[in-house]
Amino acid sequence: MSSYSITEPSKRQKWAAGSFVIFYAVVTLMPLLWIIATGFKSPSDAIAYPPKVVFQPTLEGYVNLFTTRTRATPEMLVQAGEPKTWYDRIVRQYDMVIAGPSRYGERFLNSVIIGFGSTFFAIVLGTAAAYAFSRFRVPLKDDLLFFILSTRMMPPIAVAIPIFLMFRQLGLNDTHAGMILLYTAINLSLSVWLIHGFINEIPIEYEEAALIDGYTRFQAFYKVVLPQATTGIASTAIFCLIFAWNEYALAALLTSGTAQTAPPFIPTIIGTGGQDWPAVAAGATIFLLPVMIFTILLRKHLLRGITFGAVRK
C-alpha cells in the first residue's frame, strides 16, 4: 500500500499537471471559441455590452460572408414577392435582397492554391536539397547550409519593397505563380533544415543495403529513405502550410485582384455596410478549417515512430 515509485508521479502531481493543462487549453482556445461563437451571432448580439455568452444562433454572418446585398425599396420588395429560400429570408429582415455572390469563395480558393502549392514545392525541393546535403560530398556544405538559414534571419516583410519592384518588373504582381514562388522561397530554408535533420537520423546502411540489393540510387531514396522520413516531412509540411496560409503582409502588398488570398480579404468585409463582425468571424472560422484538417490528417505520421528498433544503436 505504501509502495511508491520514483518515476510514477503522485496523485497530487497528476492533479496539478492536469489542472494546468486544462487552464492553459482554456486560455489559448478562448479567443478561437469566441470567434466561432461570434460567427453565429446577429450583428447586434456581436457588439452587445456586456458581451453575450448565451445567444440565439443565426447563420446571418455566413450569409453576409458569401453574398453581396443591396437595400431594396418597398416597391421592389413587393415586386420580388415572398422570400424563396432560407438565406433570402435572413436578408429580407433588413429590407435587403441578395445581389450576388461575394468574392470570399474565390479568395479562399486562392489561399488553397497558393498555400498548398507553395507547401508542395517547398517540400519537394527541400527534401531533394536536404538529401543531397546529408548524403553527398557537397563542396562548402556548412557554408551553404548557413547561407540557406540566413535567409530567415530577418522578417520577410523587410524586403517587401524590393520584392514588390522585382515582381512588377517580372509581371508577377497579383499572380498565383508569383505568390507560390514567394512563399516557396521563404519556406525553403525551414524545410531544408528540418528535413536535413530528419534524414541525417536515418542510418546510411539502409541505402547501402538497397544499393547492394540491386537498386539504383534513386530507387533507394524513393523506397527506403522516403518512407522513413515521412514523419519529418509531414511535420515540416504542416509548418510550411501554416506559414503560407496565414501570411498577411506580403499578400496584402502584392495581391489585390485575381490572386488575393483570404487573409487580406477578410478585413475588407468590415468596410461594406457597417461593421459586420459576424461575417468577419464566419470568414475566419472557415479559414481555419483547411489547416486543421491537414494537421489532423498528417497527425498519425507525426506520432508514428516507424524507425523504432530497426537498428541497434
Add this chain to the structure above:
Amino acid sequence: MAQIKIKNLRKDFGTFNAVKSSTFTIEDGEFFMLLGPSGCGKTTTLRMMAGLELPTSGEIYIDGEEVGQKPASKRDIAFVFQLFALYPHMNVGKNISYPLLSQGMPKDQVKKRVAEVAEILGISDILKRPIGGLSGGDRQRVALGRAIVREPKAFFMDEPLGALDAEFREHMSEELRALHNRMGATTVYVTHDQLEAMQMGDKIVVMNHGSVEQFGKPQEIYDWPATMFVANFLGSPSMNFLRFEGMLGTNKSSIEMNGIDFKIPTALEGAKGKLAIGIRPEHIKFSDKAQYRGKVLATEYLGTTQIVTLTTPNGDVKVRTDATGKIKTGEKIGLNFDPRTVTIFNAENGKALLSNANQGVFNRG
C-alpha cells in the same frame, strides 16, 4: 560462387591513407576473415570489395572480372551489416524478398525462394512480423536471409555478430559456420575478435594501419607470425617477447641471450642489434634444471589451466600451465622454451626472421 582477388588496393580519404596497397586472394568457397584492430582499414577494404567505396587505386577481381569501379548493384554480392540495416518499414518476409524484386523475379517464384530461405534459417513462423519487435538473433537471421536469398557470388559481412550479446554470439557463430559449410559460398568476414577469426575462418588476413601484416591459415598465423604485431594480436594471452641486444648468425640453431644459449629453429636470415625471442605462453615449461629463471608475480586460475606471470631480466613473461601445479607468488622458477616453437624477431622493425620452421608459411603468404 567465385574467387576474389585484390591487387595493390589503396584508399585515401583526403590526406588520410586508410588502406595501403593490399594484395591477397580469396579462393572460391573460402570463409575468409579480415582481422585487425579498429581503424586498421579492414572495413574500408571490405566496402571497396562490395562497391560501397571506390578504391583510389588498385584492382578488385570477382570471379575473374575487374569490378573496382563498378557500382555495388552490378557486382552480384550480398552484404550483411553490423547493425543489420533491415528496412524498418517492411516486415520480415518483405525484407528478405526485397533483393529478388529488384531483379524482376515473378511474384510466385519470389514467394517460393523466401519460404526456402526461411526454412533454412528457421524463421518461417515470423515472416509476417514487423522488424521492430524482433530479438537480436532473429534480426541477424533475417539479415542473413536477405543476403542468401539471391544466391550471390559472394557474401560480405561486416562484424555481423558485433551487435549481439556474448552468449548468443557463440551460438550464432556456430550457425553461421554451419550455414557456410552447407552453402559453400565465398564469404569475407570482418572482425576485430581474434578468437572469432580463428574459430570460424578458413583463412585470415591480419591488417594494421591500413596494410596487410600477414595472410594465411589460422594455425599457420598463430604458430608462425610474420610480425610482432600479429604475434601480439592473436592469442590470449598473447605471445611473449623477450627483448635483448644481440646477434643471430645465418644457419645457426641457437641464440645467446644474457649469456645463456637457447636452442631455436635454424635461422635462414641473420640479424644484429635489438632482437626479441617470441614464444607462446603454452610453449614455456617450468623446469628446475633450466638456467633461465623468472620470479612469479601473479597467477590467474582459469579452470583447466592457469596463467602465471613472471618477471625476467628481459621483461614480463606469461606462462600457460596445468591448473593442478601449486605456484607461490615470489617463487623463482626455471623456464624452458620449446625450441621448435620459437620465433626470433627483429625488434627494430617488428619483422620475424626467417627460419627453417616458418619459411614454409611465409613463402605461401
